[in-house]
Amino acid sequence: MSLAQQFRTGDTPLPDIIILTHKLARAYDMGGEVVRALRGVSLQIRRNEYVAIMGPSGSGKSTLMNLIGCLDTPTGGEYWLNGQKVSDLGDDALARIRNKEIGFVFQTFNLLPRATALHNVELPLIYAGLGAKERRAQAAQALERVGLGDRMEHRPNELSGGQRQRVAIARALVNDPSILLADEPTGNLDSATSGEIMEVFGALHRQGQTVVMVTHEHDIAAHAARVVTLRDGLVATDQRQAA
Amino acid sequence: MxxxxxxxxxxxxxxxxxxxxxxxxxxxxxxxxxxxxxxxxxxxxxxxxxxxTFESIAPRTFLVWRWFQAGVNISDGSEETSPWRRNPAISGEEADRIALLPSVRYVTRRDESSARVEFGDLALESVNISGLSSQWVEVNGGDVYPGRTFTRLEDLANSRVVVINKKLEAQLFRGRDPIGHTIKIAGVPFEVIGVYTPAPSLFSGASPPFAGIPHGAFEKYVPFWKGWMKLAIAPVEDVPQQQAIDEVTALLRSMRSLKPAQENTFSIITQDKLLxxxxxxxxxxxxxxxxxxxxxxxxxxxxxxxxxxxxxxxxxxxxxxxxxxxxxxxxxxxxxxxxxxxxxxxxxxxxxxxxxxxxxxxxxxxxxxxxxxxxxxxxxxxxxxxxxxxxxxxxxxxxxxxxxxxxxxxx
Structure with a gap:
């Protein structure tokens, strides 16, 4: 924690800090009863860090990941992503941020079932407004990066679980995002395939990619260089570990 | 995109x-x-x-009918729903007087009925029969070939001559030359003098059997529903159609002794109006x-x-x-x-x-x-x-x- 910036409201994060949350809070109104899922999380993640976020269910880790992924907006505190304050942006601006800054990898892969691997990887580029030729080239390159250069025209149901997750990773990387945000990326995979996927993450991290991963499995979290644990909507522990 | x-x-x-x-x-x-x-x-x-069809008729010709109304008319037989009863029939005398007007080139009469037509052993029921003046082909358009239509003289003499259409020709003569043969219309013998082909038009392919005979002969020999004679009037070459219409209107109004405030008790139909x-x-x-x-x-x-x-x-x-x-x-x-x-x-x-x-x-x-x-x-x-x-x-x-x-x- 010695590397962290002393941040106060009104400050701007140092350029090296890619994710900064300051007293980030999220409360839900559940039929009159207010549930405080996050109660003031202050977290700083630097460029090229590999961070696992852990915690029991109900600890707020999904809420935190939705906020970091700009899928949701906080009810209190600040969130800075890549030098931009995103906690008070509107829907359309958040959509642009998701498109440019964040690469999602989901537990259930979330590929479009009727589209080919290539087309699935092209999707973020479509929303980025790229032309068809450029899109195809970049998507093909991303698929080759995850070792699926020979599976481009396959549909998800023609691919194994591990291959599907690789397509999802290619899709997450194709826009060259600031952070790769993975939500239980091995939750639907057997242990051998999980190992392969974790190797892909490790390789990406070594190439300079910032990776944030939400998981509840300790042996998956063990691959990360830093583990943040949440409990009751607050950061409980924040430890660096040997990779 | x-x-x-x-x-x-x-x-x-x-x-x-x-x-x-x-x-x-x-x-x-x-x-x-x-x-x-x-x-x-x-x-x-x-x-x-x-x-x-309208274009094929001489464009300046107009029609005088007892009654003309746009659209569909439903009558239950009462006075209110049968407005045509207020209009007297167009008479032969009126037609003759119209023909004398300086702006009128000719007037053709038309009455319609249906009757039995026989040739040899063949007999056809309910064939359309029209009583027509001699210039009817010019008014209706179309062509008579082979043969000819009846002359003004034959019209005036109530001659028993007939022009038949292709359909009737086919049904009665079956490929033989009809010209000069005699057919019976409503039991009365008529000589076939021509075959009529209508101007290509709506339903022309399906036109039913038809026979056209001089109007006088029609009145004399064929039973028909009296009081519905229609006139077609062609103005003189250089006279505007409207001038002829005005003259015909004035003549009919005076013959029918209509006061200025009264409406016409006849209908004048131009092609524009029909269209x-x-x-x-x-x-x-x-x-x-x-x-x-x-x-x-x-x-x-x-x-x-x-x-x-x-x-x-x-x-x-x-x-x-x-x-x-x-x-x-x-x-x-x-x-x-x-x-x-x-x-x-x-x-x-x-x-x-x-x-x-x-x-x-x-x-x-x-x-x-x-x-x-x-x-x-x-x-x-x-x-x-x-x-x-x-x-x-x-x-x-x-x-x-x-x-x-x-x-x-x-x-």
């Missing part, structure tokens, strides 16, 4: 994926468009040949057609709402993923609108193909000269796309408003 193509691709993909459901959805649209196409092609076809009337009638048809097809499109539209709602619900997760990958509300809205419009466009195209085929078959197999105008294709396709967009708006908006977090969590 990219998203338009992508949207169309997705729409076609989901059409392929849910063939039965999509087919049911677009059925309403297809039927609506099909009905429009068939009726539009029939009306356009008939319109074209009506116009053609107007025709267009009024077809206008009503068009309105009915538009109403019918709107109902078809509405029903189809409700189907579109239903299938799109199902589609949005089924693909909640996909919507979540797209939003996570950077799709804005507008892009999601657009995607589903394009999908709905593609659905209805396919329905419209199918309806158009079926309707066009039916119209083509109609024009080949029946005398109805169906013809598909280009504008009706454009209108049909535009209407189906608009239906898709209009009815797709609600489901598309629902998709666009989905919360990405909840959409991604949806099972």
């Amino acid at each position: 990219t998203q338009l193509f992508e949207g169309i691709g997705i729409a076609l993909g989901s059409l392929r994926g849910n063939k039965a459901r999509a087919a049911l959805t677009i059925l309403g649209i297809a039927i609506g468009v099909m009905v429009v196409m068939i009726i539009a092609s029939m009306i356009s076809g008939i319109n074209r040949s009506v116009q053609h 107007d009337t025709w267009q009024q009638v077809t206008g009503v048809f068009f309105l009915v057609m538009i109403a019918l097809s709107s109902i078809g499109l509405m029903v189809g539209g409700v189907g579109v709402v239903a299938i799109m709602m199902i589609s949005v619900t089924e693909r909640t997760r996909e919507i979540g993923v797209r939003k996570a990958l950077g799709a804005t509300k507008r892009e999601i809205l657009w995607q589903f609108l394009v999908e709905a419009a593609t659905l209805t466009l396919v329905g419209g195209a199918i309806g158009m193909l079926v309707g066009g085929t039916v119209a083509w078959v109609l024009s080949k197999a029946t005398p109805i000269p169906a013809y598909v105008p280009i504008w009706s294709i454009v209108v049909a396709l535009a209407a189906s796309v608009l239906t898709g967009i209009g009815f797709g708006l609600y489901p598309a908006n629902r998709a666009a408003r989905l919360d990405p977090v909840e959409a991604l969590r949806y099972e």
Whole structure:
């Protein structure tokens, strides 16, 4: 924690800090009863860090990941992503941020079932407004990066679980995002395939990619260089570990 | 643009994926468009040949009838619903006096009936018989060949000569030359002097057997419903049609002793008026057609709402993923609108193909000269796309408003 910036409201994060949350809070109104899922999380993640976020269910880790992924907006505190304050942006601006800054990898892969691997990887580029030729080239390159250069025209149901997750990773990387945000990326995979996927993450991290991963499995979290644990909507522990 | 193509691709993909459901959805649209196409092609076809018919008649000729009314008239026999009873029949004396007017070149009379026609052992019942003045071919258009029509002299002499049409020729003579033979009309012998071919026109291919004889002979020998003689009047070459109409009107009014405030007790019909009337009638048809097809499109539209709602619900997760990958509300809205419009466009195209085929078959197999105008294709396709967009708006908006977090969590 010695590397962290002393941040106060009104400050701007140092350029090296890619994710900064300051007293980030999220409360839900559940039929009159207010549930405080996050109660003031202050977290700083630097460029090229590999961070696992852990915690029991109900600890707020999904809420935190939705906020970091700009899928949701906080009810209190600040969130800075890549030098931009995103906690008070509107829907359309958040959509642009998701498109440019964040690469999602989901537990259930979330590929479009009727589209080919290539087309699935092209999707973020479509929303980025790229032309068809450029899109195809970049998507093909991303698929080759995850070792699926020979599976481009396959549909998800023609691919194994591990291959599907690789397509999802290619899709997450194709826009060259600031952070790769993975939500239980091995939750639907057997242990051998999980190992392969974790190797892909490790390789990406070594190439300079910032990776944030939400998981509840300790042996998956063990691959990360830093583990943040949440409990009751607050950061409980924040430890660096040997990779 | 990219998203338009992508949207169309997705729409076609989901059409392929849910063939039965999509087919049911677009059925309403297809039927609506099909009905429009068939009726539009029939009306356009008939319109074209009506116009053609009017053009084939000497354009300056006008008609004097006892009664003429646009549209359909329903009478229950009472005075109020039978206004023609107030008008006296056009008399022969009136016709003769009109013929003497300086602006009038000639007047042709016409009375119609039907009678039994015999030739040798052959007999045909209910053949249309017309009593006509000698210039009737010039008024009606068409041609007499082989042979000739009757002369003015034969007309005045009530000669028993007859001009028959191709259909009657075929049925009575079966390929033999009819000229010079004698046929019996209502039991009275007439000599066949010519074969009449009408100007190519509406239903000309299906014109029933017809025989034309001099008007005097008609009155003398053929039983008919008296009081409905019609006159066709051709003005003199250099006289404007309106001048002739004014003279005829003034003459008839004075002969009938009408006071200035009284309305005419006869009808004068010009071709412009006939065309107007025709267009009024077809206008009503068009309105009915538009109403019918709107109902078809509405029903189809409700189907579109239903299938799109199902589609949005089924693909909640996909919507979540797209939003996570950077799709804005507008892009999601657009995607589903394009999908709905593609659905209805396919329905419209199918309806158009079926309707066009039916119209083509109609024009080949029946005398109805169906013809598909280009504008009706454009209108049909535009209407189906608009239906898709209009009815797709609600489901598309629902998709666009989905919360990405909840959409991604949806099972």
